[in-house]
Amino acid sequence: MYWTGFTPDEAREILVNKDKSKRDKRMELAEAIDIFVKDGYNIGIAGFVNSRQPVAAIHEIIRQGKKDLTLSFQSAGLAVEYLAGAMALDPTRCSIKRLEFAYWAHESFGISPLFRYLAESGKVELEDWSNFNMSARFKAGAMGIPFIPCRSPLGSDVMQANRSKIMECPFTGDPVALLPAAHPHVAVIHVQEADIYGNCKIKGPLFTCPEIAMAAGYTILTCERIVDHERIINDPNRVNIPFFAVDAVVEVPFGAYPGNCHSHYYFDERHIKELQAAGEAFRKGDRKPLENYYTHYIYEVKNTAEFLSKIPYKQLQHIQQIEIRDFRLIHSVSRSDNGANAKSPAMLHRQLSSGR
Amino acid sequence: MYWTGFTPDEAREILVNKDKSKRDKRMELAEAIDIFVKDGYNIGIAGFVNSRQPVAAIHEIIRQGKKDLTLSFQSAGLAVEYLAGAMALDPTRCSIKRLEFAYWAHESFGISPLFRYLAESGKVELEDWSNFNMSARFKAGAMGIPFIPCRSPLGSDVMQANRSKIMECPFTGDPVALLPAAHPHVAVIHVQEADIYGNCKIKGPLFTCPEIAMAAGYTILTCERIVDHERIINDPNRVNIPFFAVDAVVEVPFGAYPGNCHSHYYFDERHIKELQAAGEAFRKGDRKPLENYYTHYIYEVKNTAEFLSKIPYKQLQHIQQIEIRDFRLIHSVSRSDNGANAKSPAMLHRQLSSGR
């Protein structure tokens, strides 16, 4: 068995020797990436598909030109797409070596042209898992156990493509899959609110963010806003990641843009499609649109604020409004929203005999 | 390997065949115990030592005279003490057959005389685990896996006293302990707030309550108060047990009395000591005080409301006030409560060379 991040023993030693005190961990994004992200590292990428992905941190990783990265995640879209594009344009500047993952695409926004490009040309090592597998691997890491039992990927070809093992359960006699813990060298995570110590509160689905933070050797936390410590601990049951699992706290409003950040902004479809189209053009042989995209939005800007200043303000305002004002209500649902007692048209109420 | 609750396959089948709809599950406590608690059952006892233990539900189990129970818990005090007392007085009326547990005593209120009586006279089967072991066993049950790896109880005699097994980790080569999942037939849990469907919100430490609820075949939830569904789902990230893991919802104010229920009431020391003293007298040969206690507080009353009406109102008010008004502040801490920056007397600040 080989370990692609820290081994369980190494991951523990790092924590044992770490200053775990409650101290101000605020820093600039560039500084955090410079200190904690090294060439050859295994990076745990938080978020899920295009929601709450650590996009700002990834842009900075691209600007700093980190190489030979292993990316560990369950399902990702934008964060990995940006890294893939940087590698596609110039692999000597920024590169992915290996993927441990379950899904790379954009759901309703389509497949990932740059993943297809990298994978089909054999430019990255692949290790396929399922969403539960990767989430459970991070969970095992967070729990301090070297592996975790799981039902999936039993019966599938995934078992031939990755490091999981089958054992006979000593209690039931049935086969069970064992997944090795994942301890990325560093985790990059974007959340809504954190205090200066790193205690943070996640709104909406947690994805696998707490587990990734606890499993990783080091954790960079970007957040929409830094809030008072007292506000965070007002309801300690709602703190999702404790301060001592965090090494850097960076306030980055719109840090998941153009993705979705629950309670702050919805997807910027227009911008995501712009990136997608540039990637698709690249896959078909025209590198110009992707070069232009990277020059304009990533390499020519110093930080996220400068990136955002290139986006029309109305577009930013629009995605905040969709998110906050809920204006795309499904009216029938809203009207009849009485849970199990909702009334619906009588005709449709009848038991449809067909198809049963 | 033998299973003392449901086997993993049985536990799954029960859920598969259960009506998991969102429906009104309110019932009387006596009805809930009658339907879901059977002689010979393995009961998952929630709470921790004397905090948020399901005391009211246990009183009703005693009144209904359930027998040959297996009790599964990490650390318990009052709930199990009450069952032990009932068995000590008349084992044909109510009895414990077996314990799977980590700790049975009352912390600052002392040891458990009735546990000593039952254990030292060989009247109950013992299976010792640690707090983490029992919590992890419930967690494995909740996760739907047949076992979970854990570091403890490696190296200890606990391994000879229970069903854990050691295996060589196929990834690290190091020994690791495997704990079998626990699936109690029924869980009894007391929380602060629930809606009529069973969605509930726990305040303060969660103990192992969510895991026990999800692991058990059936779950009886008592709560301080039933609140509006809209209030519970106002912050769905704060829902600790989802409705479909709950079979009965019973509103029982003071349902953990004389124990502590976070945000509602602190311990009633006086009453706990009354029970303790009666138990201690029993262990030393005088059964009268314990008989009187049970007659007066449990057998002669119909329900929790009648039990509470035998407690002086001032005592109930007192424990609410301690809990809610925080009047026993430690003043030095409060004064200097600036976290790591707190100032303390210079003399004591110096590095004490002795003892290092």
Next chain:
Amino acid sequence: MEILDTYADDFSPQEMIVVAGARLLENNKVVFAGTGLPMVAITLAQLTHAPGIIPVFEAGAVGPRLTRGLPLSVGDSRTTSKAMYLQGLNSAFELAQRGFCDYGFIGGAEIDVYGNLNSTMIGDFPALYQSPKVRLPGSGGASDMAASCERTIIIMVHEKRRFKEKLSYLTSPGFLDGSPGARKRAGLVGKGPYRVITTRAVLGFDNETRRMKLLATMPGETVQSVQENTGFDLLVDDNVYQFEPPSREEIRLVRDEIDPEGYFIKKIIK
């Protein structure tokens, strides 16, 4: 009971799939929904005969009602509206692994006669795993739902190249090799695939052989046309029937209320 003007005049194969998916869902069941058409079908079911359906989304939301609009992702903000429980991926999949999820509602790029799915790669596996002919997005949560939900409902585009004798790669287990007890022997639980809903048919599985069986043809299709577009021999149910077309109201809900922007259901250009 039915009158002819109940039915919609025009509808796309995708719309037919969504309507069929919705109709298959029983009220008050827990349905673990994959992205795309399953989300549309669940919403349609909630709006029609099954308001009590409890959706579970893998990113963490349990029991939402999609009052904020159709989610564009199983992890986006819209999945959380009126949710009753909201944790993360581990929590959602653990619910399924524990037995809380009656149905998993998934798709794939390829399917075989035993309902196994491929959503990983097209090409020679394992030889060319590291440089496949076509690289697909990967399992996501589909294989987890297939492994742990009590039953699965599968949605497919019905083309011969997708209904294959042999998959390039088995991502999501169905009845595996179809032998008796194959799932149990592999360590899986649950009863396996229940229905396959396609652009041409509704299919089930034979109880004895676990091979795919044609139950109903979609409007405009015949037993023969379905078989011609399938890369393996289909069993045909004795009572094979024409599936009831979408009603006007079903189509109206899909087009006007659920997916007015056409994220998942492409508009028909008239």
Next chain:
Amino acid sequence: MEILDTYADDFSPQEMIVVAGARLLENNKVVFAGTGLPMVAITLAQLTHAPGIIPVFEAGAVGPRLTRGLPLSVGDSRTTSKAMYLQGLNSAFELAQRGFCDYGFIGGAEIDVYGNLNSTMIGDFPALYQSPKVRLPGSGGASDMAASCERTIIIMVHEKRRFKEKLSYLTSPGFLDGSPGARKRAGLVGKGPYRVITTRAVLGFDNETRRMKLLATMPGETVQSVQENTGFDLLVDDNVYQFEPPSREEIRLVRDEIDPEGYFIKKIIK
């Protein structure tokens, strides 16, 4: 530096233990605290030289400051005041298992020369496990802390019958049989026991043999009196010294502020 009237005139052995425990705790470390005297010692440390100590209580609270009064249980409401993270037992023990907890602060009924503890039973194990001579409350979380915290600090009443050559039952692992690498071989992590604080002494462990070693005697005790009250041979440190008595301020904090009701620290009747 020190002036004589710094010291308290009278103090109980329990108070001495608590003061010694507090002094051993470094500022800004994460300390997993068992019930009773460890809670008092941590609170005293927070009030004196180590305001940045981060307590972890097994029932779920991380980093509280005990402004609501001394908890009577590691799971009661008072453990949650100003907590920064608050889940449950699994979460707390997983933090320790992962490596977040620098110290575990535990006790036991019996201890052996290698710092192994018994808190389960007195009697013949395994023969009489099901009807022990004396049944103790059980491990609780002590064996978990001993297995997973980086180091443990042990608090004991120092009596010959408790410092034993051979334990009735090994509940919480110390250095096991004392052989080199015994903990690692058993699958444990962490460096094992660090200090034993008793009513008579402060003890550590020899680096070579991992046997218990007398480091300091409590006020009123001598090397000989400590050995006489120990059921095995103690190593004695070359620089063995008299432990500094409690200061007036330390005793005042314990009696007046931390445990005025005497829940864990019995009052001295003057």
